[in-house]
Amino acid sequence: xxxxxxxxxxxxxxxxxxxxxxxxxxxxxxxxxxxxxxxxxxxxxxxxxxxxxxxxxxxxxxxxxxxxxxxxxxxxxxxxxxxxxxxxxxxxxxxxxxxxxxxxxxxxxxxxxxxxxxxxxxxxxxxxxxxxxxxxxxxxxxxxxxxxxxxxxxxxxxxxxxxxxxxxxxxxxxxxxxxxxxxxxxxxxxxxxxxxxxxxxxxxxxxxxxxxxxxxxxxxxxxxxxxxxxxxxxxxxxxxxxxxxxxxxxx
Ligand code: NAP
Numbered sequence: 001x002x003x004x005x006x007x008x009x010x011x012x013x014x015x016x017x018x019x020x021x022x023x024x025x026x027x028x029x030x031x032x033x034x035x036x037x038x039x040x041x042x043x044x045x046x047x048x049x050x051x052x053x054x055x056x057x058x059x060x061x062x063x064x065x066x067x068x069x070x071x072x073x074x075x076x077x078x079x080x081x082x083x084x085x086x087x088x089x090x091x092x093x094x095x096x097x098x099x100x101x102x103x104x105x106x107x108x109x110x111x112x113x114x115x116x117x118x119x120x121x122x123x124x125x126x127x128x129x130x131x132x133x134x135x136x137x138x139x140x141x142x143x144x145x146x147x148x149x150x151x152x153x154x155x156x157x158x159x160x161x162x163x164x165x166x167x168x169x170x171x172x173x174x175x176x177x178x179x180x181x182x183x184x185x186x187x188x189x190x191x192x193x194x195x196x197x198x199x200x201x202x203x204x205x206x207x208x209x210x211x212x213x214x215x216x217x218x219x220x221x222x223x224x225x226x227x228x229x230x231x232x233x234x235x236x237x238x239x240x241x242x243x244x245x246x247x248x249x250x251x
Pocket of ligand 1: 015016018020021039069094096097117189191192193194195
């Protein structure tokens with residue numbers, strides 16, 4: 001359960017919050033009292049819905065259509081957001097995609113699309129937001145990695161490479177900014193019930209359940225809770241860590 005209003009007065013940016021984990025995270029941050037800005041790629045209608053749901057919780061909220069793979073779009077979003085809402089003090093790098101195929105059948109385009117969004121996205125958004133965190137002397141960055149970045153997976157060499165890299169990126173930036181009031185951590189979700197799993201065959205999901213000690217998939221809200229914890233003052237001495245939220249599937 002979210003401890004109420006512990007993020008009051010904080011401005012948060014969640015990338016990819018029209019659906020799934022990002023959307024649940026946006027809601028949980030608002031429940032904790034934060035103003036919530038978020039980005040999305042295409043889902044304008046869902047973005048308007050998310051904005052409304054957030055504002056109904058009594059916080060300021062704004063969605064931005066900005067492809068995290070585009071430095072220009074991210075810079076424009078960050079500039080506009082900070083001008084209108086003040087410095088962003090919590091960044092959740094959540095936007096991510098898959099393009100699954102066994103490695104020898106994987107095209108360079110499938111490799112590249114995943115690199116551009118999952119990895120360049122981290123670079124662009126973090127570079128756009130970190131300077132103000134350092135200026136104000138307080139910040140939280142939470143990168144959404146994956147269990148696949150810890151174990152690898154059949155058919156996901158591209159995705160696994162980006163999610164493993166997200167962990168290495170987290171530890172590196174954490175070291176760079178540790179003395180400046182900014183913590184940088186990652187969450188590594190297991191298999192979570194979102195649109196991302198809609199192309200995974202039912203038999204494969206049954207196998208996942210069988211390999212998970214808790215015997216089930218996770219819910220987006222269970223990842224959101226971990227993210228809000230890492231964003232909160234309660235996590236003030238935690239940096240460079242990977243918080244696994246996976247029902248025990250990898251330990
Ligand atoms: P999802 O339901 O597919 O939602 C993805 C979100 O990211 C959407 O809001 C989407 O916006 C946005 N997005 C996609 N490409 C973008 C881009 N280029 N620029 C900006 N926004 C973009 O995904 P999810 O399952 O919630 O996953 C969220 C994160 O958790 C990802 O990083 C994923 O790798 C990670 N994760 C997921 C699982 C899982 O089992 N679901 C497990 C481990 C880690 P539009 O709606 O506009 O397309």
